[in-house]
Amino acid sequence: MTIGRKVQSALSLCSVIFTEKGNDLPDTGVKGALSDGGLVAAIRAGDQSAMAALYDRYSGIVYAVALRVLGDSAAAEDILQEVFLSFWRRSEAFDAHRGNLGPWLTVVTRNRAIDRLRKQRPETDIEGVVLLTDHDWAQESDRARLLERVRRTLSGLPAAQKSALEMAYFEGLSHTEIAAKTGEPLGTIKARIRTGLAALRKAFAT
Amino acid sequence: MSVHEQYADDLALHALGALRGEELVVLQKHLQTCGECSRELEQLRGDTALIGVSVTGAHPPDRSRKRLLEAIAGEPRHSPVHTRRPAWGWLGWAVAAAAIVLAAISWRQNAGLQRSLAESSHEQAREMAELQRARRVVAALTSTDAMHVTLVHANTPPQPQGRTIYSPHQGTLIFVANNMPALPAQKAYELWLIPMQGAPLPAGVFKPDTHGNVSLIAPPMPNGTQAKAFAITVEPEAGSPAPTSPVMMVGTGE
Numbered sequence: 001m002t003i004g005r006k007v008q009s010a011l012s013l014c015s016v017i018f019t020e021k022g023n024d025l026p027d028t029g030v031k032g033a034l035s036d037g038g039l040v041a042a043i044r045a046g047d048q049s050a051m052a053a054l055y056d057r058y059s060g061i062v063y064a065v066a067l068r069v070l071g072d073s074a075a076a077e078d079i080l081q082e083v084f085l086s087f088w089r090r091s092e093a094f095d096a097h098r099g100n101l102g103p104w105l106t107v108v109t110r111n112r113a114i115d116r117l118r119k120q121r122p123e124t125d126i127e128g129v130v131l132l133t134d135h136d137w138a139q140e141s142d143r144a145r146l147l148e149r150v151r152r153t154l155s156g157l158p159a160a161q162k163s164a165l166e167m168a169y170f171e172g173l174s175h176t177e178i179a180a181k182t183g184e185p186l187g188t189i190k191a192r193i194r195t196g197l198a199a200l201r202k203a204f205a206t
Numbered sequence: 207m208s209v210h211e212q213y214a215d216d217l218a219l220h221a222l223g224a225l226r227g228e229e230l231v232v233l234q235k236h237l238q239t240c241g242e243c244s245r246e247l248e249q250l251r252g253d254t255a256l257i258g259v260s261v262t263g264a265h266p267p268d269r270s271r272k273r274l275l276e277a278i279a280g281e282p283r284h285s286p287v288h289t290r291r292p293a294w295g296w297l298g299w300a301v302a303a304a305a306i307v308l309a310a311i312s313w314r315q316n317a318g319l320q321r322s323l324a325e326s327s328h329e330q331a332r333e334m335a336e337l338q339r340a341r342r343v344v345a346a347l348t349s350t351d352a353m354h355v356t357l358v359h360a361n362t363p364p365q366p367q368g369r370t371i372y373s374p375h376q377g378t379l380i381f382v383a384n385n386m387p388a389l390p391a392q393k394a395y396e397l398w399l400i401p402m403q404g405a406p407l408p409a410g411v412f413k414p415d416t417h418g419n420v421s422l423i424a425p426p427m428p429n430g431t432q433a434k435a436f437a438i439t440v441e442p443e444a445g446s447p448a449p450t451s452p453v454m455m456v457g458t459g460e
Contacts, residue, residue: 051278055271063266065258077270081277088278099248103255110258114223143262150259168224169257175224190215197218197253204256 036101043091051088058102059084061143062109069113069170079116083109102143114172153203157196160184164192210236213243221250368420368455370436372399377431379409379424383455386414389440396441397424398449402432409436411445433459 034042034053042050062083066076083105087094094104154162164182167173173181175189182189216233219225225233237244368383381397389395394413398406410424438455 046282048275048278048282052271052275055274059266059270060264061259061262063270064262064264067264068261073267076264077266080266080270081274084274085277085281089281099252103252106255106258107251110254111223143259146256147259147262150256154257154260165222165257168219168222169254170261172223174226175219176226178224190219193222193224194215194218197221197250200256201249201253 037096040091040094040096040101043088051084054087054101055084058105061102062105065106065109066113069110069117069172075116076113079109079113082112110169117172149203150200153200157199161192161196161199164189165196168193210240210243213240217243217247218250221247221254366418366455368436368438368457370397370457372427372433372436374427374430374432377427377429379427381410381412381420381422381424381436383414383420384418386418386420388418389413392443393440394443394445395420395438395454396445396449397422398437398439399427399431399433400435400437402434406437406449407431408445408447411441411443435459 034050036057039050039054039057043054059080063076063080066079066083067073070076070079086108087105094101154165157165160182164178167178167181168175175186175193178184179186179189213233213236216225216229220230220233237247364385366383366385366387368381368386371380372378379397379399386395394411396411397409399409400406407427409427410422412420412422414420435456435458437449437453437457439449439451439453441450
């Protein structure tokens with residue numbers, strides 16, 4: 001065994017000991033009150049309890065999106081692990097200046113799940129996901145309000161428009177596939193998706 | 207936001223990953239040059255995140271959290287922060303042992319780095335010495351108080367003499383001369399590089415000092431220009447693009 005591997009083993013042993021010692025580890029009580037930016041900074045410094053707090057904050061959304069796309073709890077759990085582990089390894093991929101963490105994790109999760117659904121190798125590198133948004137989902141109360149508002153907005157859309165959006169988002173269908181499935185012209189599908197997204201933006205513009 | 211209207215539908219589709227084929231290729235090409243549409247695409251991606259929120263309600267099993275935390279514990283980042291001290295006494299020994307091994311590794315790496323550093327320092331010192339030597343050569347050649355003495359056969363009357371040092375690869379040309387005759391008013395000497403083929407190339411305009419000495423570092427020549435010979439003519443003070451008087455001095459490569 002090389003010295004490097006011995007060191008690795010020793011450090012792994014230490015990690016296991018720390019983990020087993022604190023079955024309630026990590027204590028996220030303090031970290032749970034941090035903003036997303038504070039959590040990300042702590043994670044970049046290697047703070048495992050900050051990662052636990054991040055998981056507690058967003059695992060529900062991440063898991064629910066993956067489950068909705070894949071329809072399989074085990075597969076959704078795998079995606080959940082992939083997304084958070086990727087973030088632990090490369091949190092620098094998230095640019096806090098360009099948007100908030102909740103929406104970013106949601107998009108990353110959805111893309112990964114679609115890749116899995118289409119039985120592709122994961123094409124979505126977290127570093128390739130760039131989005132702009134003002135929505136901050138850090139607080140539980142904010143997330144609850146957001147959920148209610150999104151559901152209300154989506155339910156207010158014409159059924160065909162909502163259906164086109166959901167087929168693209170949750171099933172990963174292209175506009176030509178949606179057109180073929182619904183028997184609608186391509187132009188109609190394009191317009192429905194565009195106006196559906198515009199309605200969502202408008203609902204959250206104020 | 208103002209975007210190119212013809213791309214508005216496709217931007218929305220692309221934000222959802224629903225655009226494929228030729229239309230996707232065309233849009234991606236446009237995005238390479240359009241900042242407004244690129245920004246709109248990023249905002250549309252942010253909008254799509256809202257659709258994901260609509261499905262919240264399911265909760266991952268508890269084992270997922272434990273599985274993740276065990277995984278990240280096995281992959282410590284740069285400077286893991288442990289907020290509690292372990293109660294087991296022997297744990298300190300394990301950490302200490304790991305620290306000793308790490309120190310040994312660091313020492314070995316440090317020794318390697320020291321060797322690399324020493325080699326780099328030696329190389330740097332050698333290059334500095336060469337640079338200083340080159341600077342001394344150039345300074346001596348171009349110094350206004352430099353004596354330019356050409357030794358010739360005894361009893362030979364003073365003759366104008368010039369020497370060019372030319373590197374085609376670097377395009378650098380240095381010219382030194384002495385015993386150059388005084389010039390008529392509003393005239394100057396012009397040095398010419400005579401290439402293997404084609405017309406002479408102007409290589410610098412100069413006037414000798416009161417002792418007839420010249421030190422000229424010519425403007426950079428086109429790299430790789432091979433010289434068949436060098437020549438000097440008398441030209442107007444501003445120089446000429448082509449020789450306008452008979453060649454006064456000439457020399458070919460040695």
